[in-house]
Amino acid sequence: MLKLESKQVNFYYGSSPALKDINLEMESNTVTALIGPSGCGKSTYLRLFNRMNDLIDNTKLTGEVLIDGIDIYKKGINVDTLRKMTGMVFQKPNPFPKSIFENVAYGLRVNGITDKQFIEERVETTIKQVVLWDEVKDKLKKSAFELSGGQQQRLCIARALAIQPSVILMDEPTSALDPISTSKVEELIHELKSKYTIVIVTHNMQQAARVSDHTAFFYLGELVEVGTTKKIFTNPTQEKTQNYITGRFG
């Protein structure tokens, strides 16, 4: 089923174009990796889907961005409700300066849930979902900063999952992590695929090859090529893609 879609999307910071005529479709329960050199527009593209770019002054968007066939930039769309449907994981682990429990409960609380038992159950299942439960179950009241970087990032993923989004947007989620923590997060992405649609921006090409079903290569604001990950990494049709994945530039 078609989950995410962009039609003729152009995006500008001030007058300089950051995305040029992007047409892309992403199916439910797949992982799509966005790759490309720094400044190619892949993070900007990712942030279109939860309207995070709205926070930046002086930007302009043309074209359509759709989730479940609905244009999320059309008038009357409630941004807060939209963002509930899309969980986001950031480059650096950024848990709130609150307890481990409260970090995961935060999304529930700001969305008006007050039932204590419900919150407790949801926090537990979500932390179990990211395979962190055994490590933190005895210190849920402790500050999230006492966790290691890798644990913090899994906690941030749990925080995003607690409000049960259908889409997870990941912006270089492992770039600040060591190899072991990275592989744990990658395993997690595999597990989560059955329930969510995942879009991941990554600089690490092996990672794209390992975790994704589809790969989209961006260069200078253009979508150069998109296809199954296998095809992009073994038999790309564009020369630029070939050059990038073989490390000749970027």
Add this chain to the structure above:
Amino acid sequence: MKQVDENKLAKSKKRKQSLAFFMFGFIGFVIVGILLTVLSFIVFKGVSVISWDFITKMPEEGMTRGGIYPAIIGTLCLVGGSMIFAFPIGVMAAIYMNEYVRDGIIKKIIKQMTNNLSGIPSIVFGLFGMALFVNKLGFGDSILAGSLTLGLLALPVVIRTTEEALKGVDDTFRHASLGLGATKWQTTRRVVLPIAFPNIITGLILSVGRVSGETAPILFTVAAYFLPKLPTSIFDQAMALPYHLYVISTSGTNIEESRPIAYGTALVLIIIVLLTNILANFLRKYFGKKVKMN
């Protein structure tokens, strides 16, 4: 490339380095020296006057004997009153400026205004306070009028320190919160303010230090020349430490006689400012630990 005498170059670099080091070190010591001289002068002159009676008794015999109790209480009332006024308004203004307004002409204007506000001489605030609060609004010479005037003076300091504190909060926390469907206000209240709180408190207390020593704004709005009783309502006049100091040094009944009391008053004032600074430090560390950042 031109040939360089390595030895000579090294020597010259070293000489310049030690000269610069000496200069900065010397200036540093001079500043500390000036501060210590002022402090020790006041302490030396004032410490003999300070006693339990001095800080708990009314002035006596034309302010040449007795204590400064009403001035201490007056100053505390004024500082408290000005903060009740300046803190919420200042913090809200800063939140508005930093969290809500987009970069543009409006923000620039507000910013310029606050900066200008902090550049206005305090005597002008005094005059304004007299015209507005004392006369126009009819509060008379009162703690209310004085507190409001001092509050106006503190406002730019509170706004600026709060803004700096809010700016210090990493945007990724805001994005994470907004990304979970939180509104801007929920994000500000539940994430941004708790993180910024230690620094906001510090700014607040530093402005308390500033306000407690001001004389000009209270001159025409509240300060009593001699009032040997405690205020009973916010519409009462009150004595205040800085003004008391001014009075007994320039226009007391017997200036020579009351000189020691002047030094004692100065010392008490300095101690109050010092204590607020220590308190600021302590609170920042205390709340900073509660909101532990890594």
